[in-house]
Amino acid sequence: MTPLLERVDARERELTAAAEQLRTQIDELTTRLRELDEEIENLAVTRKTLLALPPAAPEPTEEPPALPAHPAYQQILETFAETPGPKRARDLCQALDLPLTPKSIESTRHKLKRLVSLGVLAEAEPGLFAKDWNQNEVCGGRE
Structure with a gap:
């Protein structure tokens, strides 16, 4: 092989490796994005559930403690x-x-x-x- 073809082959291997790294990163990011979307959906369901609950009764206010008579x-x-x-x-x-x-x-x-x-x-x-x-x-x- 000629040196020019060797350089083309080397460059092709470099680009193939870089493309594979990017595909791996894309897969990882896609998985992480899916997890975040699921969490956002869970929060939306939680918010909807909380808003559907009847309002809580106000807590009774504490009266000041009664002091002993002495x-x-x-x-x-x-x-x-x-x-x-x-x-x-x-x-x-x-x-x-x-x-x-x-x-x-x-x-x-x-x-x-x-x-x-x-x-x-x-x-x-x-x-x-x-x-x-x-x-x-x-x-x-x-x-």
């Missing part, structure tokens, strides 16, 4: 309103002019835990209590 709870909340920031039971005893005895501190801690269980206060870390400002209407709206 005035100490209101005094505790007033203290949080007057001096914002996290507090410990001992801090509250001092602020409320209560004796700093273990009994008094434990009683205050118990009240704080009760307010946490009602969702009025939050316990940021063990023994450290803070006002849950989402419930500020409990304390008359004062922050």
Whole structure:
């Protein structure tokens, strides 16, 4: 064979390989396009199904938690309103002019835990209590 024919054969092999690579890519892209079309169709069916559902009933609004009747709870909340920031039971005893005895501190801690269980206060870390400002209407709206 002549060198010219050899070059033609080499070029033909190159083009055949490139064409085969493109056919493979086209097959892969066609498969991916089919998958995307199916997913789009599934989303359209989901949208149609959701729109056909009856409207959901509005969720009942939660009423603010009822505070225990004891005035100490209101005094505790007033203290949080007057001096914002996290507090410990001992801090509250001092602020409320209560004796700093273990009994008094434990009683205050118990009240704080009760307010946490009602969702009025939050316990940021063990023994450290803070006002849950989402419930500020409990304390008359004062922050």
